[in-house]
Amino acid sequence: MIGLPPFTQRIVITGIGLTSPNGNSLAEYRAALLAGVSGVRPYNIRYVGDTLAGVCNFDEHRHQSKKDRRRGTRAGSISIYCAREAVLDSGLDWENIDRSRVGVYLGVTEHGNVETENEINEIKGYDYDTSVWSHHHNPRTVANNPAGEITLNMGITGPHYTIGAACAAGNAGLIQGTQMLRLGECDLAICGGVSESIHTFGIFAGFASQGALATHEDPTKASRPFDKNRNGIVVSEGGCLYILERYEDACRRGAKIYGEIAGYAMNSDASDFVLPNPTEQARCVQMALDKARLEPNDIGIVSTHATATGAGDIQECTALRNVFADSPDVLVNNTKSFIGHAMGAAGALELAGNLPAFTDGVAHATINVDDLDPDCALPGLVLNQPRDGQAITSILNNSFGMLGINSTLIVTKV
């Protein structure tokens, strides 16, 4: 490392709130990842029927009234839960925070499909009479809805919006929060990613038509990135929001610091609607390393995006092989093997599950690899069992998405 950015440019993570199919707090989630506990289960959704999904079971009414839940969306409810939990975790004196200086930046893969499908299903029972189409439809489906619900619930009068970034959205939310803090647009950022996608039949039907929806007689074995017999994606819901602050603010209040946003990059493949491009993915990873002023050998864990599709897994491994060719000791893992693909929340959740490695020195595994695809046989893959006794000081988190959107985020131990 050449040197650190000026204090005002150093952005750190001081709070995490999450809901994942296998845990409703970082502690629960991390324990599940280390114990090999999957969150994938049987699931049924209209038109598609029986399938598999990662389903969250957080208490929706812990931070939200029944009335507000009824009026809002599942994504909004997930967002409120994660934001409130992140603030509690941060130890911030929330009642005395200047909420006009709080920014809310949420990554989403999509928003509005769930609510639109629900309304169409509702008016179907009225012979498609649009006079019974809900007046709640527009506030539920505006793209800023999940972020806006947080501001309503928490009395935040700073900026809020969502960042539509396909499955790169979780990283994109964190990058946006970092940038806004550096620009002085806010003093505290609540950011990350959320997804309610399991409540839209369209995403399941779309992946099925694409030949990319996972099936397996044992739901916990369905999500199998890097396994030769993988057969597609398990769709999941979830959310993971972070409290980001400037380093000096965090130090001043004696906050617990999970890590520092050391580097990031986003770029585009410009080559295909769905097929990833390893050349541009590698460039994204390299740009993030350059921004963090780190060499590949400095990275402790690479948290992969791999979704358990043949093309996607192999392309990412090709990209990583290019960048980490001379770094065989860098550990590589994958969280989707436990929780499926949490879409807009994926990148944020996958980073969070790895952050405790800074303190416990354990790299969680990639589970469900019974027959490793030789094209994915990266030397540092942590297969099926966690690896302890590691001195982890940096984590590189990949998140890629359709239309060729790539994101890489690097977090370092402080």
Add this chain to the structure above:
Amino acid sequence: MTTTDIRTEILDILSDIAPDEDLTKLNDEENFRAQMELDSMDFLDIVMELRKRHRVQIPEDDYVHLASMNSTVKYLEPLMKDM
């Protein structure tokens, strides 16, 4: 529907719209808004539920009649008496 049936139906709709409220102490003569946290979107929910459940169409100019339980029941009585 009798006035009692209509009142029961309105209570059921209100319990859906405002699930956090205790409706057992609702004063039928007093405005809903003085007793419950209801905004304009909630009143549209009442209108929407009556439309969905009973095909009762309430013109916007008549929304003022939905102020209290008594005024609502009085307004709906002729519209729902044959249901």
